[in-house]
Amino acid sequence: MWKPVLRRTATSLAALTGVVVLVFFMIHAIPGDPVDNLLGEQVQAADKEAFRRRLHLDEGLGSQFARYVGHIADGTLGRSYQDPSVTVSARIGEVLPHTLQLAVCAMLFALLVAIPLGVIAALRHRTWADTTAMMLAVTGVSLPAVWIGPLLIYLFTVKLPWLPPPGALGQDWRALVLPSITLGLALSAMLARMTRGQLVRVLGEDYIRTARAKGLSTFRVVVVHGLRNALIPVATVAGMQFGALLSGAVIVEKIYARPGLGTLLLRAITQRDYPVVQGTVLVVAVLVVVVTQLTDLLYAAIDPRLRGGART
């Protein structure tokens, strides 16, 4: 079982190397001078020169790349142009927990909605209940977060003041409800479709017929025998969609005025703070690769059939 694991790890490492190189060269392929972008064009040439030297932008591409890789290796990810006293990794460390909290809650919401919806649709396959559930799902995938977010705010903090308005943070768990729904909605719809498809497939298999023939209760057949197998691919897809949650978080954090990676990234983009932009993009890409890799390994660990297949 180790060979495919090593293979996957090698592929992931290759992808990460690609990410590191791509992020560096894209920033350096920009037409125009980052110093002009930062200081504006009216600044004196001597000041520009000094600034450039301070940011090491006067060095060759090779030595800049070496410096950049060095910053990745020592874990600082460089220093912010705006405030050189803080390392980029410290800035990211401050806000990362907020984004992870949001992503995890959105994932939980998605699973809590998707699994029951998918199970109902599968058990009532090709009836009105199935059609309704699947129409709900395709609608959920189609609703823009930029629209549903403000609408939820309007409904549940203004019209019906049940939840705290955006910007509220701290210990209040209720502040997480609307952002999690906004972020998790599309994923929940996607997973519901997946759950339905998988469960319909599994319920048609021989061992389910055997379980029914043994006289087991429908609940036992569906949940213990059916759902357990049907959910393995669903869990995998959920893991693979982690990246989509992180990019969705950029929008959701903006809608709800929450601190997080997205807010940090957007501010860095408007301030042309390239080390922060670079660092944030890099950290997110690393997170995605790691979660995908873990999902893959988990998949092999849960499903013995795959392990058997992988060994040959």
Next chain:
Amino acid sequence: MTLSGRLGAWLMGAFLFLAVAGPALAPHDPTRLDLTATFAPPSWEHPMGTDENGADVLSAVLTGARVGFGISLLTVFCGLLVGGLLGAVAGTFGGLADLLLMRLVDVVFSFPGLLLNLFVLSLVKSPSVGHLIFALVITSWAGFARVARGQALEIRGREFVVAARALGASPARILFTHIIPNILPPLVVQASFSFAAYLLVEAGLSFLGLAPTLVSWGQLIAQGSRYLLVAPHLAIFPGLCLGLCVLGANLLGDHVRDAWDRRANPSG
């Protein structure tokens, strides 16, 4: 045709029509300001109300129809062309090019899509439509490449391809007359879903203020959501149009996929 497939086709047809004819149908000039009638709720005169400057929202929605639609369509088309071709070549001929291409696809997939779009857009000072489409194509081609490669890998082992090769057909002939026509249907399905997805991405980027300033539905939602408390209709109507358009593309994609699956495995 199933009911949902028909609904999807109707919706897409309607929005295609709006994208082409939208500006001509607009009852008012969307840039004409009327400061005596700001934030007017929906009425017969202004079916979607008026905005903070008293401009007609319906006219803005009709004028903006082609913007998001066009951007998304171009993104998908360029992605299909680049990714489809590269993927087909990689899958048909294999070798080092295949290996490198697939690693590049892995790299693109390591970024959450929107983040890579954002990153590319952030590199230019004031992005134009060209920049926006370029930033979107950077992510859109990879999905097509993956699908095309997988399909080509499967097709190249089929008898008719082997026979063509045995008859001495050139690699280009095999690629263009035997492989590509046979991998098109799954690519069309991918294009349909991709179109829906990039409509949402365009709206997201507009909302974040990173897309060029144009009257698109995304921009209208972004502007409208600032006045949510006084005039929720400003955000509701453009959002509804966007949602319906995305829904149409998704339903149509589902339908084409199911139809293709049935043809590919008649027993299933």
